[in-house]
Every structure is written in C-alpha cells, then in structure tokens.
Amino acid sequence: MIDTNSIFSECAKRMKRSAIRECLKLTQQPDIISFAGGLPSPTSFPYDEINEIAKEVIENEGAAALQYGTTEGENILRDELVKRYIKEGCNVTRDNFVITTASQQSLDLIGKIFIDEGDYVICELPSYLGGLNSFKIYGAKFIGIEPDEQGMNPDVLEQKILELAKIGKKPKFIYIIPDFQNPAGITMPNQRRKEIIAVAQKYGIYIVEDSPYREIRFEGEPQTMLYALDNQGIVITLGTFSKSFCPGFRLGWIIANQDVLEKFVQAKQTSDLCTSAYLQKIAGHYLQKGYFEKNIGRIVDEYKAKRDNIIRCFKKYFPEGVTWTHPQGGLFLLVTMPEYIDSDDLFYRALEEKVAFVQGYTFFCDGGGRNTFRMNFSFTDEKTAEEGVKRLGDAIRSMMK
Amino acid sequence: MIDTNSIFSECAKRMKRSAIRECLKLTQQPDIISFAGGLPSPTSFPYDEINEIAKEVIENEGAAALQYGTTEGENILRDELVKRYIKEGCNVTRDNFVITTASQQSLDLIGKIFIDEGDYVICELPSYLGGLNSFKIYGAKFIGIEPDEQGMNPDVLEQKILELAKIGKKPKFIYIIPDFQNPAGITMPNQRRKEIIAVAQKYGIYIVEDSPYREIRFEGEPQTMLYALDNQGIVITLGTFSKSFCPGFRLGWIIANQDVLEKFVQAKQTSDLCTSAYLQKIAGHYLQKGYFEKNIGRIVDEYKAKRDNIIRCFKKYFPEGVTWTHPQGGLFLLVTMPEYIDSDDLFYRALEEKVAFVQGYTFFCDGGGRNTFRMNFSFTDEKTAEEGVKRLGDAIRSMMK
Numbered sequence: 001m002i003d004t005n006s007i008f009s010e011c012a013k014r015m016k017r018s019a020i021r022e023c024l025k026l027t028q029q030p031d032i033i034s035f036a037g038g039l040p041s042p043t044s045f046p047y048d049e050i051n052e053i054a055k056e057v058i059e060n061e062g063a064a065a066l067q068y069g070t071t072e073g074e075n076i077l078r079d080e081l082v083k084r085y086i087k088e089g090c091n092v093t094r095d096n097f098v099i100t101t102a103s104q105q106s107l108d109l110i111g112k113i114f115i116d117e118g119d120y121v122i123c124e125l126p127s128y129l130g131g132l133n134s135f136k137i138y139g140a141k142f143i144g145i146e147p148d149e150q151g152m153n154p155d156v157l158e159q160k161i162l163e164l165a166k167i168g169k170k171p172k173f174i175y176i177i178p179d180f181q182n183p184a185g186i187t188m189p190n191q192r193r194k195e196i197i198a199v200a201q202k203y204g205i206y207i208v209e210d211s212p213y214r215e216i217r218f219e220g221e222p223q224t225m226l227y228a229l230d231n232q233g234i235v236i237t238l239g240t241f242s243k244s245f246c247p248g249f250r251l252g253w254i255i256a257n258q259d260v261l262e263k264f265v266q267a268k269q270t271s272d273l274c275t276s277a278y279l280q281k282i283a284g285h286y287l288q289k290g291y292f293e294k295n296i297g298r299i300v301d302e303y304k305a306k307r308d309n310i311i312r313c314f315k316k317y318f319p320e321g322v323t324w325t326h327p328q329g330g331l332f333l334l335v336t337m338p339e340y341i342d343s344d345d346l347f348y349r350a351l352e353e354k355v356a357f358v359q360g361y362t363f364f365c366d367g368g369g370r371n372t373f374r375m376n377f378s379f380t381d382e383k384t385a386e387e388g389v390k391r392l393g394d395a396i397r398s399m400m401k
Numbered sequence: 402m403i404d405t406n407s408i409f410s411e412c413a414k415r416m417k418r419s420a421i422r423e424c425l426k427l428t429q430q431p432d433i434i435s436f437a438g439g440l441p442s443p444t445s446f447p448y449d450e451i452n453e454i455a456k457e458v459i460e461n462e463g464a465a466a467l468q469y470g471t472t473e474g475e476n477i478l479r480d481e482l483v484k485r486y487i488k489e490g491c492n493v494t495r496d497n498f499v500i501t502t503a504s505q506q507s508l509d510l511i512g513k514i515f516i517d518e519g520d521y522v523i524c525e526l527p528s529y530l531g532g533l534n535s536f537k538i539y540g541a542k543f544i545g546i547e548p549d550e551q552g553m554n555p556d557v558l559e560q561k562i563l564e565l566a567k568i569g570k571k572p573k574f575i576y577i578i579p580d581f582q583n584p585a586g587i588t589m590p591n592q593r594r595k596e597i598i599a600v601a602q603k604y605g606i607y608i609v610e611d612s613p614y615r616e617i618r619f620e621g622e623p624q625t626m627l628y629a630l631d632n633q634g635i636v637i638t639l640g641t642f643s644k645s646f647c648p649g650f651r652l653g654w655i656i657a658n659q660d661v662l663e664k665f666v667q668a669k670q671t672s673d674l675c676t677s678a679y680l681q682k683i684a685g686h687y688l689q690k691g692y693f694e695k696n697i698g699r700i701v702d703e704y705k706a707k708r709d710n711i712i713r714c715f716k717k718y719f720p721e722g723v724t725w726t727h728p729q730g731g732l733f734l735l736v737t738m739p740e741y742i743d744s745d746d747l748f749y750r751a752l753e754e755k756v757a758f759v760q761g762y763t764f765f766c767d768g769g770g771r772n773t774f775r776m777n778f779s780f781t782d783e784k785t786a787e788e789g790v791k792r793l794g795d796a797i798r799s800m801m802k
Contacts, residue, residue, distance in 0.1 A: 002605045002606070002607065002633075002634075002635060003605075004658075004660045004661055004664075005660075007515065007573060007607075008514055008515065008664060009513065009514055009515055009516055009517045009520075009539065010517050011513055011514070011517075011539075012513065012514035012515070012664055012667075012668065015514075015664065015667040015668055015670075015671065016667060017666070017667055017670065037469065039468060039469060040468075042463075042464035042467070042468060045463065045464065045467040045468075047459050047460075047463045047467075050459060050467070051455070051456055051459050051460075054452070054455050054456075054459075055452050055455075055456070058448050058451060058452050058455075059448075059452075062443075062446065062448045063443035063446065065649050066443070066446040066448075066451070066647035066648070066649035066650070067440060067441075067443060067446075067647070067648060067649055068438065068440060068643075068648045068649070069649070101502050101651075101673045101676075102673060102674065104670075104671070104672070104673050104674040105672065105673040107671075108671055108672050108673065111671075112410065112412055112413065113409055113410055113412070113413035113416075114408065114409065114410055114413070115410055116410045116411050116412075119410075130671075130674070133670075133671050134671045137668075137671050138410065138412075172408060204403045204404075205403070206403060206408075232403075233403075234403055242469075246467035246468070247467070247468060247469045248466050248467035248468055248469070248470070248677055248678045248679045249467070249677060249679065250502075250673065250674075250675070250676065250677045257405075259405045259406075260405055263405075263409060263413055263416065265418070266413075266416040266417060266418055267413065267416055267538075269416075269418065269505075269534075270416065270505070270508075270509055270512075270531075270534050270535045270538050271505070271506065271509050271672065272502040272503060272505050272506040272509065272651065272673070273503065273505040273531070273651075274651070275502075275651065276649055276650060276651045276677065276680065277649045278649040278650065278680075279677065279679075279680070
C-alpha cells in the first residue's frame with residue numbers, strides 16, 4: 001500500500017547491496033572455491049585462548065561485561081592499544097581512542113560526521129570498496145589518484161587539490177591505506193608518507209589512514225604510521241582486530257585528535273551507543289596476556305606461506321599476459337589481465353567452474369580496472385587454492401585471443 | 402591548524418552528547434545512587450548459562466562464530482526469534498528479520514533510510530530520547546502527541562496528519578512505544594492499537610513499534626503487538642535483548658516487510674557489515690535451550706518487587722503534590738512535581754545529595770515536562786533505592802513552596 005521507494009531518504013537511495021557482501025554469500029556454498037571475501041583463515045583464530053579468557057571475564061567482571069559500557073570503550077582495551085601505538089611512535093593517550101563495532105563502523109562514522117552531499121573525498125585508485133561505499137551513501141564525490149609504485153603521488157595530490165579549489169571546493173579528507181593497500185598491494189615508503197602529509201598540512205586537509213593489515217607483514221621493514229609522522233593532528237587512523245584476531249568480535253577503533261574524537265563519540269552514541277563490553281574485555285585481556293603477539297606470528301607465517309603458494313600457482317596456471325602484485329603483507333593480490341578481457345565476463349565464466357573472486361572495477365571510483373580482479377589468499381587452504389587457480393587459469397585462457 | 406568545526410557535516414552539527422549517556426557516567430561513581438540510566442540489574446544476568454554456551458559455541462562452531470557473518474544475521478537466532486513472534490501472532494519468517502547491534506542501531510538505521518532534513522516524524526509526548534536523537538541528527542522535525550490514559554489518541558493523530566498535509570508534508574513514520582512506554586509508563590490497549598493502525602493505513606504512513614520492554618510484564622494482560630494487528634505491512638518492529646537478556650551483547654532486531662527489510666540490510670552493510678556471529682550464536686542457543694524463558698521469569702519477579710518497593714518509598718518519602726506513574730512492566734517510572742519545580746534545579750540539588758535521575762524534559766520533543774523526572778527502578782537494590790528516594794524526597798521538599 002505504501003510506495004516505499006518514494007519515501008526513502010536520499011541517503012537510502014544511494015545505497016545498494018555491496019558486491020563483496022553478495023560474494024560472501026557464495027563462500028557459504030560449500031562447493032565454491034572463493035577468493036572473494038577478505039576472510040581470515042579459520043585456522044588463525046585463537047579458540048582456546050578465547051574460551052579461557054571469556055570464562056575469566058564472566059567470573060571476575062561479569063556484571064560490568066554484560067552491562068552497557070561507555071561509548072568511548074572499555075579502559076583495559078584502550079589502554080592496551082595505547083601501549084601498542086606508543087611502540088609505533090604515536091603520541092597518544094586513552095582519550096585519543098574510541099572503540100568501534102569494527103572498521104566498517106569507523107568508516108561509516110567518518111562519512112557521517114564529514115560528508116554532506118557533493119563533498120569531495122580524495123582516494124587511491126583503486127581503493128577499498130567498503131570505505132568508498134560508506135562515504136558515497138552520504139553523498140561524497142571521489143577524486144581518484146592513480147598510484148605510482150610508491151602509492152599516491154604528492155604532486156598529483158596537490159594538483160587535484162588546486163583543481164578543486166578552482167571550482168571553490170576543498171576535499172573533506174584524503175583516504176589512504178598505506179600498508180599493503182587493498183587491493184593494489186602497495187606499501188607507501190616513509191619518504192612518500194612525509195610528502196603526502198606535508199601537502200595535507202599545507203592545505204589543511206585531514207588524512208584518513210585506514211590500517212587493517214599493518215600487523216600482517218611478511219617481509220621488508222615496517223614503514224612509520226602516518227599518525228606518527230604527523231605533528232599537527234590531521235591524521236585520523238582506523239584499526240581493527242578483524243584480520244589480526246577475529247572478525248566475529250566486530251572490534252575496531254578510531255585514533256584522532258580530541259576535538260574530532262569528541263564528534264566521533266557523539267556520532268557513535270546515536271549509531272549504537274557502545275560496543276560490546278564483554279568482547280572488549282576479552283580482547284583487552286587477550287592483548288594484556290601477550291596472546292595477541294604470540295598469535296600474530298602464527299598468522300604471519302600462515303599467510304606468507306599462502307601468498308607464496310598462490311603466486312607459485314599463478315606462475316604455473318595463468319597464461320602469459322597475466323600479471324599480479326607482490327604485496328609484503330596483508331590478505332590480497334590484484335591480478336591484471338590483457339585489456340580486452342572484462343573481469344565481469346570472467347566472473348560468470350569462473351562461477352560456472354565454481355570459483356569466485358571480486359571484479360577489480362568495484363574498487364575503482366572512476367569505473368576503471370575492468371581487466372583486473374582481486375584475489376584473497378588468507379582464507380583458502382593451499383591445496384584448494386591450487387585447484388581454484390588452475391580452474392581460473394583455464395577460464396582466463398578460454399577468453400584470450 | 403584545521404578549523405574542524407567548519408568542516409563537519411550538517412548531520413554532525415546536529416549531534417550533541419546525550420544527556421542520558423552523560424548521566425550513565427555518574428553511575429560509574431560508586432558513591433552515587435543512580436536512577437538515571439536504563440540499566441538492567443546485574444543480578445538478572447545469566448552468567449553460568451553464558452559461560453556454558455560460549456564454550457560450546459567455540460568448540461562446536463567456532464570457525465563460523467569468529468568469522469564474518471551475513472548482514473541479515475545468524476540463522477539460529479533469526480529462527481528462534483521467528484518462533485517467539487509467531488507465538489505473538491505475527492506473520493513472519495526468517496526473511497522479515499535483520500539482526501542489529503542492539504536497538505540503538507535499529508533506531509539509527511530507521512533515521513538513515515527514512516529521514517532527510519525537514520522530514521516529519523510523529524511521536525508520543527514524552528518519548529524515548531535515544532530514538533528521537535537518532536532521527537534528529539538526520540534532520541527530522543517532530544510532531545509530539547500528548548497521550549491520554551491509553552496512549553496516543555487516534556483523533557489527534559489524524560488531525561496532526563491533516564495539518565501537515567495542509568503544508569504539503571506527510572510524516573515519514575509514527576514512532577510508538579506501545580508497551581510500558583518510556584518514560585510515561587502507559588501500555589496502549591488493543592482497541593486503541595487498532596484505531597492507530599487504521600489511521601496509519603488510511604494515510605499510508607509507516608508505524609515504528611519500538612518494543613524493548615514487552616517481555617517484562619508484571620501484571621495485567623499482554624496486548625497484541627502492532628505488528629500482529631497490521632495486515633498491510635506498515636508496521637516496523639524493533640526488539641532487543643538489552644533488557645531481557647543482557648545489554649553487553651549489543652543484540653537487537655528489526656522486523657519489517659521484505660521491501661523495507663532489504664533497505665535495512667543495505668544500510669547495515671555500510672553501518673557495520675554484520676553483528677557479532679559469536680554473540681548471535683550464543684543468544685540463539687540461549688533461546689533454543691529454553692534459558693531465555695526461564696530467566697525472564699526471574700527478571701519479572703525481581704523488577705516487580707523493585708517497582709513495588711520504589712512506589713512504597715515514594716509514598717513514604719515524597720511530599721504531597723508529587724505523583725507518579727504505575728506501569729504494568731518495564732524499567733521506568735515518571736514522577737511529576739508541582740509545576741513550579743524545575744527538574745533541572747532538582748537535578749543539581751539531588752547530585753549534591755549523591756542521587757541521580759533523568760530530567761523529564763529531555764523526553765519531550767516540545768521542551769515540556771520540565772516538572773517531571775524519570776526514575777529507573779531495575780538497577781538499584783531495594784535498600785539503596787530506599788535511601789536514594791529518601792534523599793530525593795528531602796531535595797524536593799526543600800524546593801517546595
């Protein structure tokens with residue numbers, strides 16, 4: 001009786017189901033080999049440690065764990081995070097942190113507090129779909145900057161800022177994934193980080209540093225966090241346990257200067273009041289007991305072996321003319337095919353062979369990257385991955401001229 | 402360096418810290434007797450059952466529990482909820498449900514998908530502050546309808562709808578808390594429910610039925626849910642475990658027709674992807690094992706005794722001219738003082754005596770109710786409650802002419 005579509009908000013009209021989330025449904029069919037989602041390996045989860053701590057939390061502090069918590073987050077968790085980020089060179093206290101219901105909420109809160117319809121965001125080309133979608137529903141327009149081998153180029157960034165200034169616009173923020181960028185796999189070197197921050201400081205523009213994979217480094221030297229390199233409070237950093245602990249806890253955090261943090265707290269109050277104190281306390285003790293450090297080593301070893309395996313399979317099964325990235329960490333590779341092959345066509349061809357990935361163009365705010373696709377290597381075991389890559393190689397070959 | 406306030410979105414500019422959330426901080430000071438928050442009693446939490454089930458979930462289905470889940474929610478939880486709501490007379494399947502990160506997220510999603518700046522919402526006077534705030538930040542304007550002893554009056558509702566039509570506006574939805582209304586304590590009788598639905602159906606307007614307290618009935622006959630009385634799919638119902646199980650799990654749900662539900666799912670995808678599968682599975686088994694039914698009886702007994710105790714204390718310690726509601730369930734009472742006493746003045750007077758409540762006017766979208774305040778009776782034990790009411794009575798008496 002009610003014409004529902006006509007009464008939705010402008011925000012709702014901009015929403016559509018996420019391609020990645022729909023792909024995740026495929027991963028629930030047991031006969032599909034999925035490289036689509038960003039799923040961590042179930043073998044990486046610390047089952048025994050969680051059971052041990054969960055029991056202790058209920059026994060020792062159950063009344064607080066099962067009650068409403070503060071919007072800012074549990075002290076034990078924020079304090080443990082402070083220790084970690086101080087080691088990273090960040091000048092932070094508990095009051096620079098708000099715990100979120102994982103990174104997707106952090107991204108949503110950023111869209112909510114910064115974006116009005118028509119506001120500009122500068123991002124990498126490609127960039128993380130879930131981030132772009134969160135900004136898009138609030139009405140963001142994107143300026144994508146194609147990376148060189150070091151990531152976003154500061155000269156191009158400045159040029160884009162000046163172009164926007166000519167039409168009377170200033171971007172609300174610059175969205176960057178500096179470590180093992182999803183999906184391009186690039187890690188920005190320190191010098192480049194400093195140059196990007198210098199441009200942002202010069203024009204007074206916030207940088208959103210999305211850092212979900214930083215802990216998962218296989219090789220090479222860690223580069224300094226943007227938050228640690230900035231001395232003017234213009235960097236807002238997002239962290240999460242989804243890749244380094246478990247996504248089922250839905251725990252992330254935002255680090256920011258206290259003015260902006262206060263607004264994030266207000267925004268979170270109306271978004272979901274607070275994040276589960278029970279899960280925050282478990283995670284806090286997990287860090288405090290040193291389990292996080294111990295387990296992250298195991299995850300790094302497992303994922304490095306899986307990355308090496310999948311690249312070995314690419315070499316073995318992919319036809320000539322197909323290339324791929326070689327990230328120093330993280331969970332993803334980006335594969336590039338000859339320009340005339342559309343990853344949408346490959347997607348449906350591969351689905352017939354019971355293999356799934358994510359089409360690369362979903363990560364390109366300018367609709368480019370149609371001959372690319374993203375492969376997750378953390379979820380699938382090595383033998384299954386080999387079979388999947390073999391089928392994919394056959395599918396690509398069948399589409400080559 | 403960056404003038405942060407100037408770059409916040411319109412949505413962010415409408416946000417401010419919630420009065421209730423700030424009051425909750427007071428409850429963390431051990432020497433304050435707080436009737437402010439809507440905190441359930443820590444004695445109502447099923448500690449042993451949670452430990453038992455949490456262990457089983459990790460052992461039997463840990464890989465799925467700690468992984469990303471679907472946005473719609475875990476099947477076991479949705480299926481158990483379907484059983485409960487079918488018993489309530491609702492015509493629902495799993496596909497009418499999306500699990501949310503508790504009711505506050507449900508309210509936020511409603512604001513997000515329905516409200517553009519300047520849209521109207523019809524609500525009760527008073528109404529739940531957390532709901533009103535969620536709609537307000539998206540730019541909602543409110544038409545508050547003063548209740549009679551049966552709640553919202555259908556004739557007044559129709560009149561308000563017609564008045565809006567004269568200025569070319571149609572309300573996006575009617576926000577109603579039909580059971581043990583927060584904070585007015587009124588339960589809407591069946592006949593009135595039918596009349597309200599008839600008006601909403603006549604004009605094609607959604608009703609949001611916020612139902613967080615329904616399970617906590619001390620006496621009297623349960624009235625039929627609005628969702629069950631509606632045959633046109635115009636009712637959207639919100640449920641939560643925060644009062645009937647534990648708020649620390651942050652679990653709630655939205656029930657709606659499938660068109661609207663699809664939009665809620667899209668909105669939740671960008672809001673936080675999914676709610677913790679671990680907690681959903683624990684809650685699902687908690688229902689499946691019959692623990693929920695068993696424990697809710699214990700909660701009802703405890704809260705009824707606490708309500709009776711606090712009303713006994715009101716009679717004993719409050720001066721003449723002070724009245725209060727007598728709700729058949731839920732967690733709250735609304736106290737009304739002589740018109741010349743402002744609850745803000747009482748609030749600071751009471752704080753000196755180490756007692757806290759929530760000023761009634763925060764629940765009135767028209768700024769009324771200044772001589773009222775809301776008392777939570779679920780959290781404080783009976784002896785402490787008596788001491789708190791005694792101090793409050795003295796504070797009120799000191800302000801009487």
